Structure formats: structure tokens, C-alpha cells
Amino acid sequence: VTDTVTSTAADVGERIQPPFLVYFGDVTELGFAKTGLGLIEWRREQCLGQRRLPGCILNGGIQEMSIDDAIEVGVKTVVVGVAPAGGVLPQEWIEDLAYAAKRGLNIASGLHTRLSDSGEIAAAASDSGARLIDVRIPPEELPIGTGIRRSGRRLLTVGTDCAVGKKYTALAIEKEMIARGLNAKFRASGQTGIMIAGQGIPIDSVVADFVAGAAECLSPPAEADHWDLIEGQGALMHPSYAGVSLGLLHGSQPDALVICHDPARQYCIGTAEEAGYELPSLAETISINLQLARRVNPDARFVGVSLNSSRISEDEYKARLIQYGEELGLPVVDPIRDGTGAIVDRLLEEFL
Amino acid sequence: VTDTVTSTAADVGERIQPPFLVYFGDVTELGFAKTGLGLIEWRREQCLGQRRLPGCILNGGIQEMSIDDAIEVGVKTVVVGVAPAGGVLPQEWIEDLAYAAKRGLNIASGLHTRLSDSGEIAAAASDSGARLIDVRIPPEELPIGTGIRRSGRRLLTVGTDCAVGKKYTALAIEKEMIARGLNAKFRASGQTGIMIAGQGIPIDSVVADFVAGAAECLSPPAEADHWDLIEGQGALMHPSYAGVSLGLLHGSQPDALVICHDPARQYCIGTAEEAGYELPSLAETISINLQLARRVNPDARFVGVSLNSSRISEDEYKARLIQYGEELGLPVVDPIRDGTGAIVDRLLEEFL
Numbered sequence: 001v002t003d004t005v006t007s008t009a010a011d012v013g014e015r016i017q018p019p020f021l022v023y024f025g026d027v028t029e030l031g032f033a034k035t036g037l038g039l040i041e042w043r044r045e046q047c048l049g050q051r052r053l054p055g056c057i058l059n060g061g062i063q064e065m066s067i068d069d070a071i072e073v074g075v076k077t078v079v080v081g082v083a084p085a086g087g088v089l090p091q092e093w094i095e096d097l098a099y100a101a102k103r104g105l106n107i108a109s110g111l112h113t114r115l116s117d118s119g120e121i122a123a124a125a126s127d128s129g130a131r132l133i134d135v136r137i138p139p140e141e142l143p144i145g146t147g148i149r150r151s152g153r154r155l156l157t158v159g160t161d162c163a164v165g166k167k168y169t170a171l172a173i174e175k176e177m178i179a180r181g182l183n184a185k186f187r188a189s190g191q192t193g194i195m196i197a198g199q200g201i202p203i204d205s206v207v208a209d210f211v212a213g214a215a216e217c218l219s220p221p222a223e224a225d226h227w228d229l230i231e232g233q234g235a236l237m238h239p240s241y242a243g244v245s246l247g248l249l250h251g252s253q254p255d256a257l258v259i260c261h262d263p264a265r266q267y268c269i270g271t272a273e274e275a276g277y278e279l280p281s282l283a284e285t286i287s288i289n290l291q292l293a294r295r296v297n298p299d300a301r302f303v304g305v306s307l308n309s310s311r312i313s314e315d316e317y318k319a320r321l322i323q324y325g326e327e328l329g330l331p332v333v334d335p336i337r338d339g340t341g342a343i344v345d346r347l348l349e350e351f352l
Numbered sequence: 353v354t355d356t357v358t359s360t361a362a363d364v365g366e367r368i369q370p371p372f373l374v375y376f377g378d379v380t381e382l383g384f385a386k387t388g389l390g391l392i393e394w395r396r397e398q399c400l401g402q403r404r405l406p407g408c409i410l411n412g413g414i415q416e417m418s419i420d421d422a423i424e425v426g427v428k429t430v431v432v433g434v435a436p437a438g439g440v441l442p443q444e445w446i447e448d449l450a451y452a453a454k455r456g457l458n459i460a461s462g463l464h465t466r467l468s469d470s471g472e473i474a475a476a477a478s479d480s481g482a483r484l485i486d487v488r489i490p491p492e493e494l495p496i497g498t499g500i501r502r503s504g505r506r507l508l509t510v511g512t513d514c515a516v517g518k519k520y521t522a523l524a525i526e527k528e529m530i531a532r533g534l535n536a537k538f539r540a541s542g543q544t545g546i547m548i549a550g551q552g553i554p555i556d557s558v559v560a561d562f563v564a565g566a567a568e569c570l571s572p573p574a575e576a577d578h579w580d581l582i583e584g585q586g587a588l589m590h591p592s593y594a595g596v597s598l599g600l601l602h603g604s605q606p607d608a609l610v611i612c613h614d615p616a617r618q619y620c621i622g623t624a625e626e627a628g629y630e631l632p633s634l635a636e637t638i639s640i641n642l643q644l645a646r647r648v649n650p651d652a653r654f655v656g657v658s659l660n661s662s663r664i665s666e667d668e669y670k671a672r673l674i675q676y677g678e679e680l681g682l683p684v685v686d687p688i689r690d691g692t693g694a695i696v697d698r699l700l701e702e703f704l
Contacts, residue, residue, distance in 0.1 A: 144622070145592040146591070146592070146623065146624065147591025148626075149627070204559075204560050204561040205559055206560050207558070208555065208556050208559070208563050208595060208599065209592075209593065209596060211560050213592070239497055239499025239564060239602050240561075240564050240565070241497075241564070242564070242598050242647075243595040243596060243597075243602070244560045245595075246588075246598045247595025248595075250591050250595070268499075274500075275498065277499055280647075288644070291643075292588075292640070295589055295591065295632075296591050
């Protein structure tokens with residue numbers, strides 16, 4: 001991807017320098033592996049190898065290597081692609097990562113604890129000049145949002161719930177647009193996305209007053225034909241995270257929106273069943289997103305529906321494609337099954 | 353006000369202990385005086401005196417006193433009721449406040465810089481055991497919002513814009529309800545409100561992911577006939593702060609809402625005129641607030657309109673009362689001119 005925009009690194013967070021060694025440590029739960037596996041899936045060419053300690057159950061399917069091997073083949077950054085159970089770095093990892101830092105490798109981490117909280121890693125990095133990048137820490141000195149329209153085009157993925165494929169969909173649209181020779185760039189708003197993009201802002205970690213301002217920085221002014229494909233966060237109808245979603249929606253000023261949905265899900269994720277937060281309908285979610293988006297971009301409109309169909313049958317999937325397509329008048333895809341070509345077609349129809 | 357709820361101090365921030373000495377220092381701009389003057393207006397009986405240094409242009413109209421006088425009459429907390437120009441504490445203030453802390457007075461401040469950032473004040477407080485309370489700093493360990501309905505009743509003030517009287521209106525409704533012997537408590541979400549209430553959470557300083565959770569803590573479960581009167585923040589149609597407003601709306605789960613409006617204002621405060629953010633209409637603002645509020649409380653409804661009429665003529669004011677009343681079917685008041693009796697009447701009609 002060629003970055004067509006003049007934007008400082010500070011706009012969208014620190015740049016994580018490829019190529020990478022993906023660090024899995026001795027993690028024993030698949031659920032913790034999102035970042036490392038996502039990085040390998042979407043930036044395979046930048047991942048020169050993986051490092052697994054004895055007992056690790058994960059396998060990214062790429063070359064195993066030691067820290068020394070990684071330096072040999074030109075790795076610049078070790079990406080800690082998993083969270084250890086309990087969030088605390090085990091001593092074996094600390095020793096391993098401190099050795100990498102001592103040898104001059106940068107380390108990027110999405111852990112809750114800062115890398116520099118480990119005196120051993122901090123000292124090693126300080127000696128060698130290696131950089132320690134905590135992707136959960138937002139940039140300092142973010143501005144208040146201005147609402148002023150900026151040049152270039154923007155697409156934002158939103159959802160009927162959290163964790164319904166907003167990141168995946170934005171990445172899949174980026175891939176499709178770049179394959180067609182279009183001027184497009186994925187913009188990451190969460191930790192896994194930031195690892196994949198190499199930069200971005202963890203929107204949900206920003207102080208509330210600055211969320212819209214952070215979103216404005218995340219997607220800076222661009223050339224007229226450039227599309228930023230912005231990873232959504234949370235969901236406007238989710239009782240825990242709607243404020244994050246609205247700040248990101250306003251700051252993104254999207255021209256185009258894509259709605260992501262899991263037809264097998266009944267209640268909003270993370271809410272107690274007795275609280276009664278059933279998933280809102282697609283139509284309702286589209287309506288409330290448009291009402292709010294049009295405050296900052298009167299021309300905002302939806303260009304597609306992205307389904308996560310992993311938990312429904314083939315027959316039900318086909319039925320949903322027809323049902324949603326008729327109901328909403330939008331192309332409907334599961335990006336894993338079908339790609340996002342139909343959504344990009346609609347995007348071009350609407351905006352060319 | 354009797355607190356009818358079993359809530360720990362941690363729920364709603366640290367308690368600021370009355371009675372108070374209101375500290376104006378040598379401030380030379382009226383615009384910086386909101387907190388001190390608000391405290392005297394709403395909690396006159398708790399303000400035993402004011403402290404002004406030579407050159408101070410502000411006068412709260414209460415007893416002048418030195419730190420020694422304040423100790424003599426039983427003051428427990430010095431409230432820094434103004435922000436110095438540039439936000440940095442002048443050396444004279446530091447000496448004065450360090451002396452107060454040394455003598456055992458607590459100090460509460462709404463400044464951007466922490467009181468403990470001054471080594472002199474921190475050392476004095478540490479010696480005497482005085483507490484330093486920075487009301488802009490949210491409590492640690494706030495939870496994620498759950499959306500689970502809780503007992504008791506809640507009213508939230510919202511606005512067509514920021515700075516249209518949301519705090520004033522909530523305080524005026526508290527005053528009216530208490531005068532009628534009702535079970536009501538003002539809940540503060542901003543620094544001036546927190547000084548007045550003695551506790552609260554500065555919602556706009558909370559990390560985005562935790563805003564709804566903070567709002568849930570701010571207004572904890574209560575007796576069935578208890579009303580929390582929650583100070584709103586920002587505005588859903590303001591391009592800079594809407595996310596804060598939505599998190600607070602969801603976490604508050606309001607039964608009743610009051611909309612605040614300044615009829616003389618044309619553009620959203622803080623936005624550039626060329627950005628074109630005209631104030632939304634009352635009807636539009638009510639509609640979007642209700643749609644979003646009903647996600648967490650299907651019974652949410654508006655019970656009144658609170659106007660800030662300070663910049664319109666008497667004739668225009670009367671015309672607006674009739675116009676808005678007919679348009680919206682709600683009682684309309686300027687709480688400074690008319691009090692909030694008509695709104696409380698409607699509240700009781702709707703919810704008794």
C-alpha cells in the first residue's frame with residue numbers, strides 16, 4: 001500500500017517497523033492468539049518467523065526461529081502476538097524478550113501491562129536503543145474533535161454488536177480495492193488492527209473527551225480519490241460501548257458505511273442474558289448510524305452488509321443473503337466465503 | 353439531602369468534606385470563576401468564607417478570611433474555586449495552599465495540574481495527613497457498563513449543545529424536589545458539579561471504554577421513590593463530545609430527561625462557523641436522545657424544557673415559551689426566572 005497522504009506518524013500512532021518475528025511464548029489457550037494469527041493472516045509477507053516456547057499450543061504455520069535466527073534474517077520487530085493467562089508476563093518471556101531487546105530488536109506488545117514495566121526489558125532496550133511499543137497506549141496530546149470536513153474518502157465498518165467482523169471486513173475491503181489498483185488504506189482502531197497496519201490509535205483507550213479528535217487524526221486529509229477503510233469499534237446499540245462507537249463515527253466522517261452482523265447471535269456480547277439486550281435488527285442499526293453520521297457528513301450512506309456466517313448452516317446462509325438483500329437493498333456477503341467484491345462494486349457505483 | 357442509598361465513596365468518587373473555604377487567589381478573569389461562584393450559589397451554608405489575595409477581582413460576597421481564621425471557624429476543606437491563567441499554579445498560591453495543608457486543611461482542586469505535582473503542597477499534606485483531592489481525576493478501577501437495570505429513579509439533563517445549563521437545571525430541580533420533601537439527589541459529572549455535590553465522577557476524563565460503567569457507578573441502585581438528578585455532559589449532536597454524552601446516557605438509564613437550550617445560540621460551541629454545525633432543533637435533539645435512551649430504558653421520556661434566556665428579550669422569551677410548549681407538549685421554563693416547579697409537576701404526573 002502506498003501512503004498517498006502527508007501525515008506525521010504522530011497522527012496515527014507510532015509506526016511498527018517490519019519485518020516481524022511473531023512471538024507466541026508458551027501460550028496454552030487459543031482465545032489469546034488473535035493478534036499473532038491476524039498478523040500472519042493479513043501481513044504474511046512481513047512475518048519472517050514465529051517463536052514458540054516449550055508447551056505452546058499455537059502454531060501460525062510459519063518458520064520457527066530463535067531470537068538469533070530472527071536477527072540473522074533481518075527481523076526488525078518482535079510482535080508479542082498473544083496475551084499470557086492473567087495478563088502478567090511470565091519470567092521466561094521476560095528473559096526472552098529482554099534478550100531480543102538487548103540485541104537491538106524492537107518489541108511491540110498489546111498486553112495490558114507496559115513492556116517498560118519490566119525493568120529487565122526496559123534496561124535492555126535502553127542499552128541497545130531498541131524501541132518498546134505498547135499498542136494499547138494512545139498517543140499523547142490528542143486534540144478535541146473539530147468536525148471540520150477533510151479531503152479524501154472514508155469508509156467505516158459498524159456492527160449490530162461488538163466482535164462481528166468489523167476489522168476483518170475493513171481489511172478484506174482494503175485487499176479487494178488494492179487488487180483492483182484503487183487507492184486505499186486500512187486504518188486501525190484496535191490493538192490487533194494496529195499490529196497489522198503497523199500504526200493506528202486504540203480508540204477505546206482514549207480519554208472520552210478526545211475520542212472524536214483521535215478519530216480525526218486516525219484518518220487524516222487525503223487525496224480526493226483516496227479511501228481510508230476504518231476499523232469500527234463497539235456498537236451504537238451496545239449498552240457498554242456505544243459512546244466509543246459514536247465518537248469514532250463522528251470523527252471518521254464516513255462517506256460509506258458497511259454493517260457487520262452475526263446472524264447466530266441472540267444477545268449483545270458481554271451482556272448478561274437477563275439484562276435482555278437482544279441484538280438490534282440490521283435496519284434499526286443502519287437507521288441510527290445514518291442519523292448520527294449525517295450530523296458530520298450529510299452524504300453518508302451504507303454500501304453493504306458483511307455477515308459472519310460461521311455458525312449458521314449453508315441453507316440458512318443462502319436464505320439470509322436473499323432476505324437481507326431484499327430488505328435493505330444492499331449487497332450482502334460473508335467476506336470469508338465470498339470476498340468483498342460486491343461491496344466494492346457498490347462503493348464505486350455510489351461514489352464514482 | 354439524606355443519602356438513602358448504600359453506596360461506597362468509591363462508587364461516585366472521593367467525598368469532599370465540608371465546611372469550605374473558597375479560594376479565589378489573585379484571579380483576574382471572571383471566566384475562570386465558575387467553580388467557586390457555583391459552590392457559593394448552591395452550597396452557601398457550607399461556605400464559611402472566601403480567601404482572596406491582593407489583585408483578585410472576584411468577590412463571592414461571603415466572609416473574607418485567612419487560613420488561620422478558617423481553621424478557627426471549623427473549615428475542613430479549601431476549595432480552589434478558580435483556574436489561574438495558563439493553568440499553572442502561581443508561587444503565591446502554592447505557598448498559601450501549602451500552609452493550609454500543613455495546618456491540616458484538605459484541599460480540593462479542579463485544576464488540570466495535580467495538587468501533588470507541587471512538591472511543597474504534597475510534602476505539607478503528607479506531614480499533616482491532609483487530603484489532596486483533584487476532582488478532574490476519575491476514580492481508578494471503573495467497571496465496564498453492564499446495562500443491567502437498577503432500582504430507583506433517574507433524571508438526566510441533556511442539551512442541544514454544550515454549556516446550555518445542564519448542571520444548573522439538575523441543581524435547580526434538586527432544590528425544588530427537596531423543598532417539596534421528595535427524595536432527590538444531584539449527581540455530578542463535571543468538576544464544578546463535583547465541588548458542589550462533594551462527590552461525583554468527571555465523566556469526560558474517563559477512558560472511553562469505561563464511560564457507561566462510570567455512569568452506572570455515578571447513580572447507584574436506590575430506593576424505589578428516590579430520584580437521582582444527573583448532570584449531563586456534552587451533547588449528542590455536538591461533533592466533538594457526542595460519545596461522552598451517549599456513554600453517560602446509556603449508563604444513566606434515565607426514566608426522565610430534561611432538554612436544555614439557549615435560543616440565542618446559532619452554532620455549536622467551540623466549532624468553527626465555517627464547519628457549519630448549526631444548533632439542532634429541540635424536536636430533533638429530543639428524538640435522537642429518546643431513540644438511544646430507550647435501548648437501556650424503554651420507558652424513558654422527556655418531562656421538560658429548560659431555557660437559558662439570558663441573551664433574548666422579554667418578548668422573545670414569552671414567544672418561545674408558547675412556541676416550544678405547543679411544539680413539544682412539555683413544560684418550558686427558564687429555571688432562573690421561573691424555577692423548575694412546572695417540570696417537577698410533570699415529573700410527578702408522569703411517574704407517580
